Amino acid sequence: MKQLPSINDIRLWLADNPGATRRDIAKAFGIKGGAKIDLKVMLRELEAEGTLAPRHRSVRGGNALPPVTVLEINAPDAEGDLFARPVEWRGEGAAPVILFLTQPGDPALGQGDRVLAKLEAIRGPDYDYQAKLIRKLGANPTRILGIFRKEAQGGRIVPIDKGADRFWSVTETGGAEDGELVHAEPVTKGRFGPSRAKVVERLGDPTAPKAVSLIAIHQHGIRDAFPDAVVAEADKAGPVPEKGRRDLRALPLMTIDPWDARDHDDAILAEADSDPKNEGGYILWVAIADVAAYVRPNSELDREARRRGNSTYFPDRVVPMLPDILSGDLCSLHEGVDRPCIALRMVIDAQGNKRSHAFFRAMMCSVASLTYEQAQAADEGTLDEATAPLAGVLSDLFGAYRALTRARQRRQPLDLDLPERQIVLSEEGRVTSVAFKERFDAHRLVEEFMVLANVAAAETLREKGSALLYRVHEEPSPEKMEALRELARESGFALAKGQVLMTRHFNQLLAQAEGTEFDELMNMATLRSMTQAYYAPQNFGHFGLALREYAHFTSPIRRYADLIVHRGLISAHKWGDDGLSPWDIENLEETAKQISEAERRSMAAERDTADRYLAAYLADRVGAEFTGRISGVARFGVFVKLDETGADGLVPIRSIGDEYFRHDAEAQALEGEKTGFRIGLGQRVKVKLAEAEPVTGGLALELLEVEGEAPARSSGRRGRKGPVRRAVSKGAKGKAKAKKKVKRNRG
Structure with missing residues (x-):
């Protein structure tokens, strides 16, 4: 007899199949005969809680919605209100408008989330029902983004997501042409056959220049168009009154940014301290754009900025948190222009310790x-027209940086060495080069100033009892630590155990690996062992920076968290009426969740865009050979990061040699069943590019060599000289692994 599903299994299935009948449920789970009696008991329970419509009430007909139904949340409107639509509507005309009322304690809801809700028919001015949450059912994409392929009867949509293994059958094509990028909405989700969808928007040629970031924007739900009310409010912005502000215009504050910076949040200055009691010390100034003066609580600008959470950066465009008149002009600290700011004066000693602020x-x-290049050249003695008049100021800046470096060395924050790649585009939007950004002391200088400023902001708000958003980075889980410790042991290194874990222990591991063939492996593995940082009203410390309290203060043009911190400082110092509002304070937990989710969404969109640009760049080099390093191991294959571009590609496990490979999840390795040939994280490899798909960003690779040896061929022997590795006994496995790895030569 078919095993009965759990009641939660049925709930989840109903969320994806709204309006299903009891017969549909029985058929979907293969329930027959006497098992239907037990199924009826569960269905009555679901009916009582409102998940399943009562038998006598059908949601398939009529013009009224049942009192309990499944809704899909729409994007908030210009007023910040949430509206929803019924997932299943078979009535005449357009579906009714539903205002969704959030209650204290409700989870964060965003566009595309599905909920089970209780409805009340209320004829409001612009809606027909009010809804309250019963249960969040999970998030589904509001739309499918994919390539339309025309067929004799309609067509199909192939999703652009890497690894997508399904397609959608389309009968309502919306006039889409073969090969076009389209948005579609699900009509039904088939359990055994193809799912059906209808095209609702045509987006054009997916291979066109500059379409790459557009795909990511649509795919990840990045808000890229400002509502008219927000733009109108921004257009009204003007000069900020100077009354009550300290005049710092005589200070030689300057901005130091990437050459392609789109905005300037922060300006800095350092001066040698003349106080004889602080010999060798410095006075530091950090001035940050006063965005709070323009974006007031509960304004149209504020509500939109909160929804966006942060700016999102792509190689060809930026989707800003604030309209360009603010982000690129009025709030940006341009050279030679008076600007309002929140300034921080800090005194440090010769050892980089902060004495006061x-x-x-x-x-x-x-x-x-x-x-950064100009500042670095000046420090190295090469001055240009812009830096020559500031030689003394720049000398003090770097002197202060070196003092802060001494403090950093004592604090021992996590010191990962992970190069950052830069994709350079032509004016037409095509990739001209992919390189790794060079890191200068000038980069680190600005970072150290900003870290100290962020600490000062957190300390001040905590001391004044103000609400704020902390930037939280919790320590790694014991499970991840044990996996990293095992990998380090196999590579011939040691990670401290049996004591309170601190960042200096990770740095000691990285120092052991530096200059060896395991250098990059240990950096990658250490990064993967870390938890993801997030925002919270509570202080849980910042593990990676080895700091007890930390808050983002330095980038309010592009991060909403920083704007909240600015408002906290304004309220705490009683600088004006544009500080934290009661609503800000009451909804701080919800704001933290929302902007943390927005940050993850932006990171995914930026990563996917880079992958697609790299795939387009490599598309005409299919068949070429590359060197790289294994960056991930999974049951279905291994991921390889290519040396030349930093692109990640997949080697499917079915394509590796001619033997069966077992996946060792703990050791992050694959091992050949016949030969014992091991493929593990961090190994040097040579691969051939088998396929590059710009639309999905996917790269398929063929594995040619691992540490100079080829996988076994049909003869059971490898294509390079060297003994065939034999499978080792379970007891000797750890020692054998370590011995093999230590003997490898660096590629």
Whole structure:
């Protein structure tokens, strides 16, 4: 007899199949005969809780919705209200408009989330029902993004997601042409046959230049168009009154940013401290754009900024948190222009310890907008037209940085060495080069100033009892630590055990691996062992930075969390009426969840865009050979990061040699059943590019060599000289692994 599903299994199935009948449920789970009696008991329970419509009430006909139904949440409107639509509507005309009322304690809801809700028919001015949450059923994409393929009867949509193994059958094509990128909405989800969808929007040629970031924007639900009310409010912005602000325009504050920076949040300055009691010390200034002066609580700009959470950056465009008139002009600290700011004065000693700090609401005027390259060249003795007049100021900046470096070395934050790639595009939007960004002391200088400023903001708000959002990074889980410790042991290194885990222990591991063939492996594995940082009203510390308290203060143009911190400082210092509102404080937990989710969404969109650009760049090099390093191991294959571009590709397990490979999840390795040939994380490899798909960003690779040896061929022997590895006994496995790895030569 077919095993009965759990009641939760049925709930989840109903969420994806709204309006299903009891017969549909029995058929979907293969329930027959006497088992239907037990099924009826569960269905009555689901009917009582409102998950399943009562038998006498059909949601398939009539013009009224049942009192309990499944809804899909729409994007918030310009007023910040949430509306929803019934997932199943078979009535005449358009579906009724449903206002969704959030209650204290409800989970964060966003566009595309599905909920089971209780409805009340209320004829409001612009809606027909009010809804309250019973249960969140899970998030589904509001739309499918994919390539339309025309067929004799309609067509099909192939999703653009890497690894997608399903397609959608389409009868309502919306006039889409073969090969076009389209948005579609699900009509039904087939359990045994193809799912059906209808095209609702045509987006054009997916291979066109600059379409890459557009795909990611649509796929991840990044808000890329400002509502008219938000734009109108931004257009009304004007100069900020100077009254009550400290005048810092005589200070030679300057910005140091990437050459392609789209906005300037922060300006810095350092001066040698003349106090004889602080010999070798410095006075540091960090001035941050006063975005709170323009974006007031509960305004149209504020509500939209909160929804967006942060700006999202792509190689060809930026989707800003604030309209360009603010982000690119009025709030940006441009050279030679008076700007309102929140300034921080800090005093450090010769060892980089912060002795005191104070915040001011001020006016400033940047004396220069330098690039990292310019600042670095000046420190190395090469001055240009912009840096020559500032030679003394820059010398003090780097002197202060070296003092802060001494403090950093004592604190021992996590010191990962992971290069960042840069994709350079032509004016037409095609990739011209992919390189790794060079790291200068100038980069680290700005980072150290910003870290110290963020700490000062957290300390001040905590001391004044103000609400704020902390940037939280919790320590790794014991399970991840044990996996990293095992990998380190197999590679011939040691990670401390049996004591309170601190970042210096990870740094000791990285120092052991530095300069060896396991250098990159240990950096990658350490990064993967870390938890993901997030925002919270509670302070749980920042493990990676080895700091007890930390808050984002330095980038309010592009991060909503920083704007909340600015408002906290304004309220705490009683600088004006544009500080934290009662609503801000009451909804701080919800704001933290929302902007943390927005940050993860942006990171995924940025990563997917880079993958697609890299796939397009490599598309005409299919068949070429590349060197790289194994960056991930899974049951279905291994991921390889290519040296030349940093692109990640997949080697399917079915394509490796001619033997069966077992997956060792703990050791993050694959092992050949016949030969014992091992393929593990961090190994040097040579691969051939088998396929590059720009639309999905997927790269398929063929494995040629691992540490100079080829996988076994049909003869059972490898194509390179060297003894065939034999499977080892379970007891000797750990020692054998370590011995093999230590003997490998660096590629």
